[in-house]
Amino acid sequence: MNILTAEQFANEMKDPSFTMNNEQALDHTVLEIIKHVRKDGDDALIRYTEKFDRAKLNSLTVSEDEFKEARELVDPAFLPALKQAKENIESFHNAQKEQSWFMNKEPGIMLGQKVTPLDKVGVYIPGGKAAYPSSVLMDVIPAKIAGVKKIVITTPPQPNGKVNPYVLVAAEEVGVHTIYKVGGAQAIAALAYGTETIEKVAKIVGPGNAYVARAKKWVYGDVAIDMIAGPSEICVVADETAPPNYVAADLLSQAEHDESASAICIATSNTLAEQIKLEIEKQTATLERKEIIEQSINQHGKIIVASDLTEAFTIVNEIAPEHLQLMIKNASDNVQFIENAGAIFLGNYSPEPLGDYFAGPNHTLPTNGTAKFASPLGVYDFIKKSSIISYSKDAIQDAADQIITIANVEGLTAHANSIRIRKDEPNA
Amino acid sequence: MNILTAEQFANEMKDPSFTMNNEQALDHTVLEIIKHVRKDGDDALIRYTEKFDRAKLNSLTVSEDEFKEARELVDPAFLPALKQAKENIESFHNAQKEQSWFMNKEPGIMLGQKVTPLDKVGVYIPGGKAAYPSSVLMDVIPAKIAGVKKIVITTPPQPNGKVNPYVLVAAEEVGVHTIYKVGGAQAIAALAYGTETIEKVAKIVGPGNAYVARAKKWVYGDVAIDMIAGPSEICVVADETAPPNYVAADLLSQAEHDESASAICIATSNTLAEQIKLEIEKQTATLERKEIIEQSINQHGKIIVASDLTEAFTIVNEIAPEHLQLMIKNASDNVQFIENAGAIFLGNYSPEPLGDYFAGPNHTLPTNGTAKFASPLGVYDFIKKSSIISYSKDAIQDAADQIITIANVEGLTAHANSIRIRKDEPNA
Known part of the structure; x- marks a missing residue:
């Protein structure tokens, strides 16, 4: 452990290598995977899972039996601890809920903001040797509180084709019953574009390795992501x-x-x-x-x-x-x-x-x-807003000249026409 | 204008070309520009502005005299319309302000969320033949209401080296006095990484052409962006x-x-x-x-x-x-x-x-x-949140066993150690 002065540290921060993004080397592999998943769907997922996770899968989906089995495999002290954590996480995130609102500034004018939960969310949970039941709680609970109807998890299987039992128990505890045995960039591609088994989602959240992070950067824009961790x-x-x-x-x-x-x-x-x-x-x-x-x-x-x-x-x-x-x-x-x-x-x-x-x-x-x-993941990550604008006939006529002035300044005369027609032909 | 049935439209939506992202062809040019701006700073900006905007600049910054000149060039009807629009935009966005909050769930436990405005924001305003004073208002006002201290605008100059007067008047009206005469991917690179004249920002917002949109996708992650429009x-x-x-x-x-x-x-x-x-x-x-x-x-x-x-x-x-x-x-x-x-x-x-x-x-x-x-741009785009966690000695000791159980399940035993030491050595 090095001890340094504030000045030495400031000099280190100036070195551009401190924040340089070296991940472009991954792009070739990641883009290849995304392309194949978009083209071959489930077949590509099964192929990559065999290649990267050394698991031969008959089904991409965790079965009811596997959920049951998991309950028997976990440490008995785990479930009470998990339940207490869940309660604490719910209590905090409940405070983040947002409401739709509206305002009536003047008679005839109503403005507002409608809050709508995202429709479908995909949660990526890392696999490999470690288990991450805590990530299941942290990613699923705010989505549930936001009101997301469809939440699915993808996680890489172990070589025996099974998913870590702690992840399964945590998923069941927060009400997620659809878990896909897919990891890596291939899981991100499947969630972003859909395959025969995995439905395209609106947003992908959850931690992952460098391949996952890079794949998230690439699909960003076609789908929402939480962050590049x-x-x-x-x-x-x-x-x-x-x-x-x-x-x-x-x-x-x-x-x-x-x-x-x-x-x-x-x-x-x-x-x-x-x-x-x-x-x-x-x-x-x-x-x-x-x-x-x-x-x-x-x-x-x-x-x-x-x-x-x-x-x-x-x-x-x-x-x-x-x-x-x-x-x-x-x-x-x-x-x-x-x-x-x-x-x-x-x-x-x-x-x-x-x-x-x-x-x-x-x-x-x-x-x-x-x-x-950027902010911590929260309920606000699983909703989106729509503005609401409602003007009466009188209100638009009062505002018409000023709107037309700005539209003309911007050279957008068909915009001006859309306002003018309501002034000149008010009883259409 | 084609008239079609709902069924015909549904079939059209299924055609993947409907949403296919064709912008990868731009990447070569955009990455070249970003690389050069990072390497050569202001020199690259001046070179690209001459090449793409056909303007030879002595200074990248709009001068006080240019602001003054702009006031004299604009249509006299514009200023009252602009002021009314500004008032309306402020009134709506004021309703989006968020507060820091905290909760005391139990004695000894305080949890909360601190809201902090972003420090520096860059607003991109398109140029060319058209003027977009309305974008100045829409991008700057929510940032101001959020409490952003430093807001700068970049916009491509006309071939005579001047910036559209309506943009300048609108900027002055909302209190932005730093305007850089740079457009395109080079402006996005400058805001993302900084040059001698242009300081690196935390977030880039505002509309732009395909080069601007693609550059925003590339710098995303090193800096926040509003969206890829x-x-x-x-x-x-x-x-x-x-x-x-x-x-x-x-x-x-x-x-x-x-x-x-x-x-x-x-x-x-x-x-x-x-x-x-x-x-x-x-x-x-x-x-x-x-x-x-x-x-x-x-x-x-x-x-x-x-x-x-x-x-x-x-x-x-x-x-x-x-x-x-x-x-x-x-x-x-x-x-x-x-x-x-x-x-x-x-x-x-x-x-x-x-x-x-x-x-x-x-x-x-x-x-x-x-x-x-995704949501409309709003005050929420110019703040970020920090979670706050405070436990007393009693509170951590009560929770210790459950936290240790979960840490051990995840195989993170140094995590368990950080909790255990506070239980076993409480008076350290």
Whole structure:
């Protein structure tokens, strides 16, 4: 773990390689997959699943029997924990519901905004060795609360053709019964354009590897997507009130995600930085995923020593981290200074894994500096709005001359004609 | 103008060429431009502006003198109309403001969502022969209401190096004083990555031609964009209460935008369809932009005869039009059946140009079927949210076992460690 000054870090941020997008190398493969799925439909999906997941499928769909089997395979302690997490996530996301509204500015004029849920949503859940039941909750619950009628999940099968039982149990718990055994760019293509088995959706959400992310960029526009997610990140701002062992544990929890995950600490003193560094070394040795953690910490981990909190917050806003922990005195009083962060965790007892699984706010968060313009996944991602405009005959006649003036300025005389005809031929 | 049955139209929709994305041919040029702007900065902008806009620039920025000059060049009737439009747009968009909020579910637990305006926004305004002061209002006002501190405009200059005076006056009226004389993909690249003169922004909004749209797709992810806009569309649902001359005028107002604009009418009887068709022919002959209109109507215009309103609404929801006019009895009672449309205009006196310029709702709307998942531009496009999570020591200890269970199921044991350390070493 490198310790650097704020100035050294600022110089590092200036290096364009810090944010350079190197994913164009994937394009050849990803575009080839999308093309074949659009052309061959299910056949292409079955072929790619055999090639990439080493699973020979007879059916792309998880069966009722497989759902039943999954219930018997999971740890008995899992279901109560899952149910509590679900309740917490529902409670938070219920507060995000939006209403249609209208206003009557003047007699004869009604304006408004109609809120309509998306019709069909596809949720991508990563597979492979790991299980992600928490992503099932985080992606499905806000869609359900928004009122989306049709929600399907795609996830890559294991080589035996089965889907992870924890994913199945979580899906059943949130009321999703349609799960397709497809992963990678091929799953994104199927959701975007449809095949014989998989219906085209309006929006694709959920995390995934680099192929999935790149495929989402390509289908974007033909279908909506949640975001293009990069590696996970944490930034912990720590002052002298932060226990170094807590700070270290939280940094390491992000580092274990994968080698490209980034864990950054901004400490207000050099002494604290050294203590945290020592704790990181001590705890790493005891952790199961030590190899991944060491690579992540060596490549992307850093402790920046800031002269004060003002400097620390400037650095935070420049990084725009996915997860931000404020382990400082009066953390909540300082939230006002944070402009860019996906989620903000306050105090010494709000570690980031609390948000990953349990507290209620969504764990799908903007990465790679995109918190400068993007938000956590929410109910607002599963609705869209339509404007409503209603003018009476009197109202349009009153406004006619001004509208015609602007239309003529823009050279759009047929626009002017559409207004003028209502003035000149009012009783048509 | 072709008249077809609902069945004939359904078959046409099945033809994949209807939605096929043909813009990949632009990629070579657009990526070349982006690469050069990233490499050469202002020099590239000046070079491309000379090449594409035939303007030799000494400065990329509109000067104070040019703003002053513009005030003297505009039609005196324009300013009052602009001011009224501005007031209407502000009034509507003020209703879209969102607040930060928090909840205390239980003692020791605080969750919330912080709303923060974007820091810097770039607005693209098309240039060429036409002027688009209305786009200045529609793109800048919601950003201002959201609280965006830095808003800049880029627009291609005329060959004499000047920017259209109506654009300048509108910009000044909404408080934007930084206008760059750059258009096309080069403007999008400059806003996305920055040059010596143009600062990198968090989000790019505004309409543009095919190069602009494609460049926006490419920079998406490095920067936020509003949408990838396609040609303009109108869909008018007309029953026997709709005056055929009004319907025709409104269809033609969309057709004049450009040859690829689409004007579709869904009529509830064949007689009405014939009357509208006749009116279209009659009015087209009298319109200034007759040539564009004829091409648009011949290539993309159609009148679909539906057997009843239920069938008409099914077709509307399938098309998901940018603009929808309901020129039917009890229009407002039928809004409930519309799921997919950018803006919905009710009755015989709410023609689409009213929304383009004046009524208040935004005229930047989802095109090309994207109203199935996208919304009009709004204040919500210029803010982003951060989740807030705060647990007390007691609260995290109560939840610890359940969080650890889920973390272990996902195989993320360092996550479990970050929770466990707060349980086992509570007084660290």
